Amino acid sequence: MNSERKISSAVINRLPRYYRYLGDLLESDITRISSKELSTKMNITASQIRQDLNNFGGFGQQGYGYNVEYLYNEIKKILGLDRVYNLIVVGGGNIGQALVNYTNFEKRGFVITAVFDVNPRLIGMTIRGVEVYDVDKMEEFVKNNKVDVAILTLPRSQASKVANDLASWGVKGMWNFSHVDLAMPDDVIVENVHLTDSLMTLLYKINEVEMEENANNEN
Amino acid sequence: MNSERKISSAVINRLPRYYRYLGDLLESDITRISSKELSTKMNITASQIRQDLNNFGGFGQQGYGYNVEYLYNEIKKILGLDRVYNLIVVGGGNIGQALVNYTNFEKRGFVITAVFDVNPRLIGMTIRGVEVYDVDKMEEFVKNNKVDVAILTLPRSQASKVANDLASWGVKGMWNFSHVDLAMPDDVIVENVHLTDSLMTLLYKINEVEMEENANNEN
Secondary structure, eight states, X not given: OOTXXXXXXXXXXXXXXXXXXXXXXXXXXXXXXXXXXXXXXXXXXXXXXXXXXXXXXXXXXXXXXXXXXXXHHHHHHHTTOSSOEEEEXXXXXXXXXXXXXXXXXXXXXXXXXXXXXXXXXXXXXEETTEEXXXXXXXXXXXXXXXXXXXXXXXXXXXXXXXXXXHHHTTOOEEEEOSSSOOOOOTTSEEEEOOHHHHHHHHHHHHHHHHXXXXXXXXX | OOTTOOOOHHHHHHHHXXXXXXXXXXXXXXXXXXXXXXXXXXXXXXXXXXXXXXXXXXXXXXXXXXXXXXXXXXXXXXXXXXXXXXXXXXXXXXXXXXXHTOTHHHHTTEEEEEEEESOTTTTTOEETTEXXXXXXXXXXXXXXXOOOEEEEOSOHHHHHHHHHHHHHTTOOEEEEOSSSOOOOOTTXXXXXXXXXXXXXXXXXXXXXXXXXXXXXXXX
16 A cells, blocks of 8 residues: 555545456456456446546556556555455354355455354364364464454354454454444444344335335325 | 334434344343433433434333333334345355354344255255255246345356346345345345455555554654
8 A cells, every 4th residue: 555645535435346357357367458348347437447547547558458467456555455464253153154164355365364252062163274262262362363353243242342352452453243333442443244234224225115106106 | 114204314224223222122021221221231322312212202201211112113113124024045155054044134024035046066955944946946936925135145247137137026125245236226225245345445444544553653
């Protein structure tokens, strides 16, 4: 990441999409692409693409298009993805296990190094090579190994205490799947994935549309 | 749901939290609670709670507090959760299976009735009693069974086509875990859970904080 670049948050929010599409092109051994082709694939205008990518010095060349690998790597650096991140999973239940089994993370440099749980049936198991440890070993592990992000997939009754402990041991990022709102120090970032809330919002909106349709039919 | 009520979206967004906390109280056999006690639990002011809940006619009684069960059921109705929703999972991989195994959904009336996949090793299996069908059977299933929401946890190369098919068969809600942006008709609601984007955002913010701290240390 280059602190001298001033990039708007709207552009930043689009970068993961560019990164994703460019990664796909790389995997398909496509080495260059025009803004027009990329536009068709991504369903945004070619002019928007040129404008976005000009923010980083305009890597496109007239008559050649974009060098896919170069652009991919530049966006990777801007997003801070040009390094490996170490993650731990706290809570080895369904969602925790699914995330460990999600091989896409590793491809992106997100490496899950350990899982912690209280369940004796899980402790000592390995999930795709990642060991499940007793949660009592977590302090020692965090203090002796770099942990960038803790993925919290544990019951909400325990999530706040565990997050506080992790923050006090120096973990700066909490990816919170536990259904609880965490109060953390300013220098600790929390990103929430509240699945049940997301589903409730979806259902509420479906009902809203249905109600409007019924009201329109009555008029 | 009562279409005569005009409730601000800020209040609506807080309702799943009230619903969650009141559900916990019910499970602990707590029948009434004062706005002050609820305030302490939920970490929002008692006056905010009274204001929010007054939107629905102010169920609290001076000297008694709130009737937990009544309030729980009222919020349930407002959120449209006073009925059962039928969901199907399309894509029986890690995340799909984790969602089927997530027993909390059923408690809330979100019932997963079928899983669809292309993988012959999965087809015919049951996950916690829910059968995995060949994706070829999906059209017939959707046309013969009420399906409120399709949970899309399939590779993004297939997600758009499948979502279009489902919409054309009458499914009005897509809970989209596939890493792709779906273009749907106006009366179909999409709620995205893009896990990788969420993690990238978290990492970007962690780096931002780190950069600021480094810059401050240099000054």
